[in-house]
Amino acid sequence: MALDAKLTPNAIRHHVAENSKMRARDLADQLGIAEAALVAAKGARRITAAPDAIMPALTACGPVMGLTRNRSVVHEKVGVYENYHPGDHAALVLTADIDLRIFQSHWVHGFAVTTETDSGPRHSLQVFDAAGDAIHKVFSRDGTNMGAFEAMIGNLATGETSDSIELSARAAVETAKADVNKADILRKEWNRMTDTHQFMRLTSKLKMNRLGAYRIAGAPLVKALAPWALNDALIALGQVDAEVLVFVGNRGCIQIHTGPLNAVKSMGPWQNVMDPDFNLHLRTDHVAEVWAVEKPTKRGFAISIEAFDQHGALILQMFGRRKENDVVDHTAAFRNLIDTLPTLHSEDA
Template sequence: MAIDAALSPDEIRQHIADNPKKRARDLADQLGVGEAALVAAQGATRIHASPDAIMPGLKPVGEVMALTRNISAVHEKTGIYDNYHSGDHASMILTEEIDLRIFSRHWVHGFAVTTETERGPRHSLQVFDAAGDAIHKIYAREGTDMDAWRHLVSELTTGEVADHVALEPRVPAETPKADPEKADVLRKEWAAMTDTHQFMRLTSKLRMNRLGAYRIAGAPFATALAPCALNDALEALAAQDTQVMLFVGNKGCIQIHSGPVNTLRPMGPWQNIMDPGFNLHLRNDHVAEVWAIEKPTKRGPAISIEAFDKDGALILQMFGRRKESDKIDYTGAYKAIIDGLPTLETEEA
């Protein structure tokens, strides 16, 4: 049964009217529907959701804001969509500001949305998966060419008119999966890696997943940190000039920030990075496990902090930034930050 079948579009619209300041994802979760059901109920224009349809047409619109989120983190970058590379399994946008990895089979429902705000209409393109969870959103900005934006929307419009959308049940996060009897094989092949992308093939071959492998690998490959270590790392980064690559994603899109972290503004359970061109909104209270990870590569070790929620879903990853073209390598400084973070053993003691 579709997950939004219990509520009619009229009922959804009434809930939206009754909760005008509630975040769309929070209201959708409260109602037990996919967020796409809220968008459809408000009469948004249906568009083709394929990245191959959307991405090539974005460059002419100029500066926009790209948003990719999961349940615990929202990643926002301002820039121009360019340098699109289409692929059967994964596609990419590769610019200094907008850096995306796109998995098109999860791009199912698309909408062009206009929302009335106190500052005037806010225009966006929004894509959702089969369950109605947000995959990627693109927001017009002050510098956006709105004539080009309207032309793009007209090119993408499907002509379908409906205030409801049929959604599938949400697939829960995969629980940690490991085989302790294969721990020695995991460590041996981990040590032999020459590229970080080999890791997922390794875990798949051993019938494990990311978090399951971390739990049995042990040092020097994986070190369990205290849950507070993620916020401690952000505070350390804000206090010094160490640049990172910060990844936030879902099953259909991963969005990457490459650069510094300067301005932190905590608010309730949220830790917020509020830098020019880059914002991150992180639910600190969702962070259940944090791991310091080291993977060998041809260019030297890739050092990361990776955070997971209570269900084992990946919240974000942060790597020390390395850019060979500019002879920039922050991995050593980033490792020094990690070495100063509290471990899980320290916290428990």
């Protein structure tokens, strides 16, 4: 199924010319097409989407900005792409600044994109899934080795010149799955966990998913917070010296920021973190459910705030920072913050 079948590439280019200041994602949504169809129609150069080819090549480019998003939040992080670990199911980039979990089966369509801005051309490589939704983007910035960046694009180029693209239907968001008859088993096995990664295996074994499990687990493992509690938490974190891990992901990539949140600024429905090397842009009006979650590990409880949209899609997760060799354990401050957040009263559920 070609999602962009109702608009020809020429028609898409006409709309782009008429809306030259509009972001590609926003225009694609307005036109009812996939973002990848819009990028292809603009004549962007096709490149391989394979992480095993892209990630090692990025190292020579020096500092760049990596962007991972879903429908409700954009996560932007500046750093150097180093320490890449390939894998059959998942690959990793592990540095203090660029911290990625990559699920390469969803890295399907790749483009090299040049966008004209008021300050000059902006260069990027952009990867999309089979439905044409953005998985991960990398943008040049001040300090990027543009010679290496251009050489990388040349090496990644496929030679494909079509201005249209065949796309699959977008997979539906999985709604909450739970079985109240297995709630006691869930709680028992949850309390036995020694690593947060065991949680998804547990829910899969019980034929549940993350949101479904949260809805039936109960205290003290989970606490339902008011939808606006996420925004309250961001504002509060901008005013204290507590470090967090912020996870934002989609089907093909999870991007993680570790550190404080300093410059928190709202603009309309968006709440924004505008720190020098980390930006977060959250649609607060998309937040439908927020949960405070505790998962046992060998080093104590991992404490998180997790937000979902009205369809049950995970928007983001935030954890109090606690890593090996950290001088300061920030989980206590994070727990204290959670205790101040508004809860969801039973009559609101």
